[in-house]
Amino acid sequence: MNMIFILMLIVLTSICDTTSQMCLKFSINSLKINVDGIKKAFLFVLMLLRIPRVWVGFFFSTLSLFIWLFVLSKADLSFAFSVDSMHYIFIAFASGVILKEKVDLQRWMGTLLIVVGIIIVTLS
Amino acid sequence: MKNKLTLKIIAILISTDFLETFAQFCFKKSVIGESGFQIFNFIDALAFAKIAVTSPFLWVGLLSVLAIFIIWSTVLSKIDLSVAVPVCSFSYILVPLTSVIFFHEKVTPLRWTGITVVLLGVILVTLSSKETQRA
Numbered sequence: 001m002n003m004i005f006i007l008m009l010i011v012l013t014s015i016c017d018t019t020s021q022m023c024l025k026f027s028i029n030s031l032k033i034n035v036d037g038i039k040k041a042f043l044f045v046l047m048l049l050r051i052p053r054v055w056v057g058f059f060f061s062t063l064s065l066f067i068w069l070f071v072l073s074k075a076d077l078s079f080a081f082s083v084d085s086m087h088y089i090f091i092a093f094a095s096g097v098i099l100k101e102k103v104d105l106q107r108w109m110g111t112l113l114i115v116v117g118i119i120i121v122t123l124s
Numbered sequence: 125m126k127n128k129l130t131l132k133i134i135a136i137l138i139s140t141d142f143l144e145t146f147a148q149f150c151f152k153k154s155v156i157g158e159s160g161f162q163i164f165n166f167i168d169a170l171a172f173a174k175i176a177v178t179s180p181f182l183w184v185g186l187l188s189v190l191a192i193f194i195i196w197s198t199v200l201s202k203i204d205l206s207v208a209v210p211v212c213s214f215s216y217i218l219v220p221l222t223s224v225i226f227f228h229e230k231v232t233p234l235r236w237t238g239i240t241v242v243l244l245g246v247i248l249v250t251l252s253s254k255e256t257q258r259a
Binding site for chain 2: 021022024025028031033034035041042044045048088091092095096099101102103104106107109110111112113114115116117118119120121122124
């Protein structure tokens with residue numbers, strides 16, 4: 001029972017994290033700016049900070065961090081890290097569906113290999 | 125213009141990984157020695173916050189987070205999210221490698237297998253971004 005609760009919390013942090021990345025990337029795409037050079041990068045970030053969606057992203061990112069800290073205080077570190085590796089799958093899925101990125105078979109295979117590899121590394 | 129994943133961008137992504145670790149280290153350091161601190165009420169929480177806020181480590185950590193945000197946003201303006209995030213998993217390879225090289229730690233064969241599988245995944249994702257670029 002307790003284990004299922006922790007598992008659900010880890011899924012929740014992954015979802016929050018994915019949501020925050022979606023907010024940020026969606027906003028960046030909407031700016032359509034070519035960032036070259038340090039000066040342009042600062043200008044670009046200032047423009048980003050004026051978009052409310054970016055702050056929604058910050059909120060989810062902070063929320064994800066707090067849930068994660070709570071999980072780490074309860075669960076085994078290697079278990080938590082191996083379950084958390086599924087957020088790569090969430091990111092790939094959401095990037096394809098929401099951001100309309102072309103996530104082809106090769107990219108999916110690569111992402112799945114990374115997840116499997118992380119599970120092996122953290123559990124060994 | 126899109127999907128151009130150059131070696132430069134990969135290097136930048138890896139550097140944010142290190143910066144991230146550094147930030148975590150700073151946050152941990154800012155409250156270290158306070159592990160026996162018990163938070164029962166709001167006043168305790170304020171006292172705890174005061175200790176953290178007066179530590180220079182907290183501010184260095186926050187500065188790193190700001191730097192990470194600037195770098196990460198810039199990188200995302202150039203490449204797909206579904207490429208940037210997997211490439212960041214490179215730290216799963218780098219951290220064990222550095223512990224072998226600098227601390228002479230032993231890495232089990234199973235762990236080497238995992239590291240190799242992660243590396244293969246990163247290579248596949250990187251190559252997939254090159255294909256889209258050509259198309």
